[in-house]
Amino acid sequence: LQKVMDNVKNKPHLLTKGHDFLAYQVFDAIVDDFFPIIEKLDDEIDEVEEKLFKTTPSQKTIQRLFQLKRQVVDVRRIIWPMRDVLNVLARRDYDYINPKTSIYFRDVYDHLLRLADMTETLRELVTNAMEGYLSITSNNLNYIMKRLTALTLILMLPTLVASAYGMNVILPLATEEFAFWEIITIMLIVTLPTLYYFKKNNWL
Template identity: 35%
Template sequence: MITTTVYNSEKGLFSISGDTLTKWDYENQDIVWTDIHDVTSEETSRLLKDTFQFHPLAIEDSYKYIRDHAVHHPKIDDFEKYLFIVFNGIQADESGKKYSIFSLSCFLGKNFLVTIHNEKGENTISKNIKNYISESAFKKGPDFILNLILDEIVDRYYPVLDHIEAEIDTVESRIFKEMPSNRNLLSILNLKKELIKLRRISSYQKEILYKLSRRETDLISLEESVYYRNVYDHLVRVADTAESYRDYVSGILDSYLSVVNNKMNEVMKFLTIIATIMLPLTLITGIFGMNFHTIPFLQSEFGFYISIILMIIVATVMLGWFRYKKWL
């Protein structure tokens, strides 16, 4: 689906179809935002190649990852008349339990913004910022529209982090209350894996927002650089939170392994005591089981009971000794 919104100082804010856009004039006074959601049609190709005349390498990058539903390494390229930005967003449910990463490619010019993204299902970007899209927003320029989009994307990280925090608390309490199990270990490893992924994505994208907030290009106005700095601060907080959670989960993993080792040591201790007690009992039964004619009590009717009593006495003495030495 392709949506094009135009702001004209005389006509105001209105939508047009992509077919009505011809070769783009970079000095045009109108402000245009073209949003392309999961589309690889001829119309998309015409808009990118013929209408806006973007660089083939930038088009290839944006197209490849949209088509394959893949996550692109975040990047920002300056083509003088426009910026090409690749950002990764999160598409999550309200609880933050289930989420997926999608790729957002942006072409930002003086008077236009083209966004291409590949969320599965609905167009979450248009849905989440539609309340902010107004004439006043377009008057501030396409850099302000892009700021709204990036701010909304970064804010979507927080529900996921909140859910992960709740999962960490649950797993932490569970490993000390339950017997060690593969379920607990898998939960810890999955949490660590998710946090590493979030940390990696957010860390890579900090550089992009840092450059935008520092106005390393004239396409970002001085007024809007403040807003980009705010989004940058949010992303730094996301990255730092993911990093601290990852360290915490690593500590939980160490605690879990310590619990497992303690349980194993207790089992080995118990088995060692049993084996130690059985050793003299085995010796006694071995002696009485030797094939000689002059073994004491061999012909006695109480021989069996005497051997049993002897073994009980030996086992009792050994248990008493273990308790005295506080090995039990």
Template identity: 35%
Template sequence: MKIQVCVLHEGRVLTGGEELLDKPGIKWIDVLAPNEPELMKLGERFSLHKLAIEDCLHLDQRPKLEEYPNHQFIVLQGFTASKDICDLTLQEHHFFLGPDWLISVHELPFDAHDEVRRRVENEPRATLERGADFILYLLADTLIDKQFPILDTFADELEDLEVAIFEHAEKHHLQRIFELKRMLVTFRRVLSPQRDVVGLMSRRGIPNIQEKTTLYFRDVYDHLVRLYEQIDSGRDILGNAMDGYLSMVANKTNDITKQLTIFATIFLPLSFIVGFFGQNFDALSGTGFYYAMWAMIVAFPIALIFWFRHKQWI
């Protein structure tokens, strides 16, 4: 468990570890990889509810906002992606918001927290002086904004996949479509309830959230709406890609069936001619019948080919 503390003290931002917990002033306490004993000590110091502490120790919580006697407990989630856009890592963040302090708890490192910390250190008046709820806004905003590049990469890959399908559909394209579909479903499952949580924080009357800060949470809500619209758009395009793949495979199957039918039709009269003139009868023997047989063997296929061209079948 690693604790980093930022305290606004006498107009300056002090940064350090647990030694700053007793310093007076607005505090932001960031907890990385929490463990139960240390988190319980922190809970006793700030009177955190045991149910909220228990939620921090068990990941895969649903995004939510819960009110307790002296603080709010907020769960927000996001994703980080590796080189493969479908290889997503869930970033689950828990927040305890008090009158003049904010405790952020997360299991995995997140570079957005470092960005906010540098901003707090460089611009104390524009950040920490506005209150702990404004730091919560900054963290929520950076968490949500990190999702846009993932969906942009998803859109680019989907566009390339569509082009590849219409050029030459292959089996691995279908597998990739299903992988992208699962990725999009995961995104929607996480971001859909999160809109309600941020929507609550953008309303007036929530304890420990100033009225002026609700305007900033409204901006985060707008970003979530945009993300949700991108997800719906991506789902529609993904459905079009699936339809395009199935259409290309069906057309390819029809072309193969058509070619095989043409070959079978060409050889069908030949089989009949060979079978008919190959009968062991004296009446069918002789030079005339021999030349007639070869004339029909050559004439029938040529006539069929011209007929198929006339009908535009080949």
């Protein structure tokens, strides 16, 4: 509004064009101010996307992504209702607007439609970035779970053998001279094939 007031001070004759022309100037200034906001949001979304998919994102980057989503939603909530208002003002049959001034409102309306499309694109970009991040996180978690499962199974087999021979009961090989090495051999026999299987299937 300050921009409009300064413009009127510098060009007092604008007041003679009527209240509808002054309203046009207000809407035009409001709509024009949204373009740098949209461009800044677009640049920040690109920057966050690059950090998400090229490096391990920090908690600050994730928080910024959610903040950007909220900001895009807020801008969208402001812009979309304005379309209906400007659409009415741009109609030549609207009694309160001079037909000559309605042409200016049509121009602002066209700009607003561009803004609406841009905000919709930004919303899709943010949504895609969030879905991509969640997908990567899910894949990483699945990979970690696979490795933990494989390691658990590999360690479980020799642990079972060691636990069995740790009990205070007489078991096969327990009383033999080379029982220790024989038990170690058994552990390797049951462990190595399992290790090979998981390596072959990229679980480790």
